[in-house]
Amino acid sequence: MAETAKSMFVNLPVKDLKKSMEFFTEVGFEFNLNFTDDNATCMVIGENIYSMLLVEEYFKTFTKKEISDASKTTEVLIALMVESREKVDKLVNSAISAGGNIAKDTQDLGFMYQRSFLDLDGHQWEIGFMDESAIPQE
Numbered sequence: 001m002a003e004t005a006k007s008m009f010v011n012l013p014v015k016d017l018k019k020s021m022e023f024f025t026e027v028g029f030e031f032n033l034n035f036t037d038d039n040a041t042c043m044v045i046g047e048n049i050y051s052m053l054l055v056e057e058y059f060k061t062f063t064k065k066e067i068s069d070a071s072k073t074t075e076v077l078i079a080l081m082v083e084s085r086e087k088v089d090k091l092v093n094s095a096i097s098a099g100g101n102i103a104k105d106t107q108d109l110g111f112m113y114q115r116s117f118l119d120l121d122g123h124q125w126e127i128g129f130m131d132e133s134a135i136p137q138e
Contacts, residue, residue, distance in 0.1 A: 005066045006047065007050070008050070009051070009052055010050070010052070011059065011104070012053055012054065012058040013056045013059035013060075013070075014053045014056065014120070015055075015056060017040070017041060017055050019055060021130075023047060023099060023119060023120050025096055026092070026098035027100075028094055032044055040053065040058060045080065045092060048088070055130065069122070070123045071121065076124075077125075079128065080128070082129055085113045088114070092116070092127055095125070101118045103124045111132070113128060114127045
């Protein structure tokens, strides 16, 4: 069996760190201020799940490749599963109220409910709830 990771950090380039922090605060996320400065912040997503929001110029110091313009191309979809349909709606509605945009139509399969939004930089966040007891059995 392969080793499993203890935590996960998704690093995302942002144009304006302050605006991104304000946006994600309105969505309902918190930040670890011990890992926050003018170049970066550590957004707490869940237990051992984080996103480092890095100012684009600082992000470039970690890669030799060009940074994708998330408003035009997709390199990653950030998918988060939450504990209820209501939590899905609350997160996505908060993101829209904070200046985000709907990424695609709501998907409701009965056992799975999913909505998505684009943050201020165009990164696509998929927020979902799955009721495993309602999954159709073959």
